[in-house]
Amino acid sequence: MAEPTAYPKKVLYCGVCSLPPEYCEFGGTVKKCEEWLKSNHPHLHEKLYSQEALEQNLSSLSLEAQKRAEKDAQKKAAKAASAEAKAQAERASSKVLIKRIERNKRKYVTAVQGLEHFGLDIKKVAKDFGKKFATGSSVTRIPGGGEEITVQGDLSDDIYDYVIETYKDVPEDNVECVEDKKKKAAG
Amino acid sequence: MFKKDITPGAKSKVKSSAQRAIRAKVLEQYPLLEPYIDDILPKKDQLDLVKLPDRVSLYTLGSTPLFFQHMDDPLLPHLALVHKYPDCFHRLRIDRGAIRFVLSGATLMAPGLTSPGGRLPNDPEDEEGRYGKEELAPGEVVVIEAEGKENACMVGVLKMGTEEMKKAKKGQACEAGHYLGDGLWGLSLG
Numbered sequence: 001m002a003e004p005t006a007y008p009k010k011v012l013y014c015g016v017c018s019l020p021p022e023y024c025e026f027g028g029t030v031k032k033c034e035e036w037l038k039s040n041h042p043h044l045h046e047k048l049y050s051q052e053a054l055e056q057n058l059s060s061l062s063l064e065a066q067k068r069a070e071k072d073a074q075k076k077a078a079k080a081a082s083a084e085a086k087a088q089a090e091r092a093s094s095k096v097l098i099k100r101i102e103r104n105k106r107k108y109v110t111a112v113q114g115l116e117h118f119g120l121d122i123k124k125v126a127k128d129f130g131k132k133f134a135t136g137s138s139v140t141r142i143p144g145g146g147e148e149i150t151v152q153g154d155l156s157d158d159i160y161d162y163v164i165e166t167y168k169d170v171p172e173d174n175v176e177c178v179e180d181k182k183k184k185a186a187g
Numbered sequence: 188m189f190k191k192d193i194t195p196g197a198k199s200k201v202k203s204s205a206q207r208a209i210r211a212k213v214l215e216q217y218p219l220l221e222p223y224i225d226d227i228l229p230k231k232d233q234l235d236l237v238k239l240p241d242r243v244s245l246y247t248l249g250s251t252p253l254f255f256q257h258m259d260d261p262l263l264p265h266l267a268l269v270h271k272y273p274d275c276f277h278r279l280r281i282d283r284g285a286i287r288f289v290l291s292g293a294t295l296m297a298p299g300l301t302s303p304g305g306r307l308p309n310d311p312e313d314e315e316g317r318y319g320k321e322e323l324a325p326g327e328v329v330v331i332e333a334e335g336k337e338n339a340c341m342v343g344v345l346k347m348g349t350e351e352m353k354k355a356k357k358g359q360a361c362e363a364g365h366y367l368g369d370g371l372w373g374l375s376l377g
Contacts, residue, residue: 008226008271011338019367020270020338026290065284072287 015040021048025073029080090117096163096170100156101180108154113142115149118169122149125167132162188243188257188363189370190292196238201246206234209246209262213254216261216328219275227253227268245371255371261328261344263364266372269330269339276330278318279349279361280306283334289341290368295331295361297352304334307349322350329361341366 014021016033021044024033037045094117101109112129116122123139126149130137136152151159156177164172201209210228214221228234228248237245245255245265252265269276281289282304289295300307308319323329325348331341343364352360365371 008223009273011267011270017368018373020336022336022338023286023290023333023340023367026287069284069287 012041012044030073030077092174094118094174096175098156098159098163098175098177099180100154100178110151110153110155110159112149112151112159112163113146115163115167115170116147118167120167120169122147125149126151128166129159129162133158188241189239189365189372191370192373193240193370195245195374196240198235198237201234201236209234209254212262217264217275220272223272223275227272239371239374245374252371252374255365261326263328263342263344264330266339266342266365266367269342273330273332273339277308277323277327278330278332278339279308280304280318280332280334281340286333286336286340289331289333289363289366292363292366292369294346294359294363295341295343297347297355297357297360300352300360301356306332307353322348324348331361 011020013019014024014033014036016036017024017029019026021033021037021041024030024037034045034049037048094114096112096114096118099111099113101111103109112125115125126137126139129135129149129151133151133153133155135155138150139147140150142148160175160177163170163175206228210224210230213228214224220227232248234253235247235249237247239245239255241257243255243257246253246262251267253268254262254264256262264276279300281295281299282302284302284304285295285299288299299305306318308322310318323345325345327345329343329345330339331343332339341361341363343361345361346359347355347361
């Protein structure tokens with residue numbers, strides 16, 4: 001432990017749960033963390049997940065405490081797994097809607113909904129849209145609750161391409177272009 | 188403090204005079220950081236202040252968080268900083284059994300520190316003097332390490348003096364300020 005101190009010390013963080021790998025076992029995603037470590041830092045993996053290390057971990061606790069800890073860990077793991085599954089399901093089911101709304105004859109605004117489900121900060125995205133397309137772009141509340149991005153001008157196809165190009169988290173199938181729901185047919 | 192995930196509020200630049208004040212304060216609180224202060228808080232670079240919920244402010248340099256502060260309480264180091272300069276803070280160690288409680292944000296209780304796996308200052312089992320010789324008073328900022336682990340897992344403020352802890356061996360020992368995996372840890376600074 002007491003190595004010569006060269007500062008700043010570099011600490012490795014787990015790519016799955018972001019903790020230092022030695023704490024992964026308390027994070028609830030042990031399995032994934034272990035796999036990550038194995039494929040990315042096999043050396044450390046050997047050190048942390050060897051039979052000896054595991055046994056040593058257990059021996060320092062009383063039997064009863066061990067059981068309790070185990071139960072707790074299981075609960076935590078189950079919770080983490082279910083939370084992840086839920087997030088994934090939501091991600092798969094949620095859609096990004098790009099709406100073209102006629103504002104005046106031959107004038108349009110484009111509304112984008114649903115980007116927030118993909119872990120994007122819509123305020124920032126709105127700013128980016130504005131910059132990219134050189135138009136006004138803002139975040140507006142919608143009556144049904146929630147927020148959407150409103151971009152001035154008819155940009156639905158451009159936005160479609162841009163979203164797919166820049167935000168790789170958003171699967172292409174989940175992006176949809178629609179005309180305004182109101183009956184007014186586009187010109 | 189950060190049990191829930193938090194969303195950062197407004198980010199603003201720190202005035203250079205305020206920046207000097209912070210630097211002085213850091214040095215006063217953590218004199219051991221002195222040799223590295225230029226690495227942590229370079230004189231020329233622009234610090235940012237990020238407002239967090241509950242009147243907590245976080246000082247960052249670019250996208251690396253450095254210190255956080257609740258109103259005018261002492262500056263607490265972010266764990267990423269502690270990991271880089273582990274020797275520069277007052278340290279205590281908890282036993283293995285307590286880790287999982289700490290990592291779920293519980294207040295640290297004295298038995299976790301007084302049991303055989305734990306370490307307090309002046310511990311007879313601490314031969315290297317790693318945990319210091321001076322007893323600490325309540326209100327001190329401490330970094331909590333864990334038995335069998337290299338890196339620290341929590342930063343907090345002592346609620347009970349270490350001397351008292353050794354005598355009483357129960358009660359709340361240290362308030363959970365910032366622990367691994369909490370909202371502040373998971374905070375991403377764009």
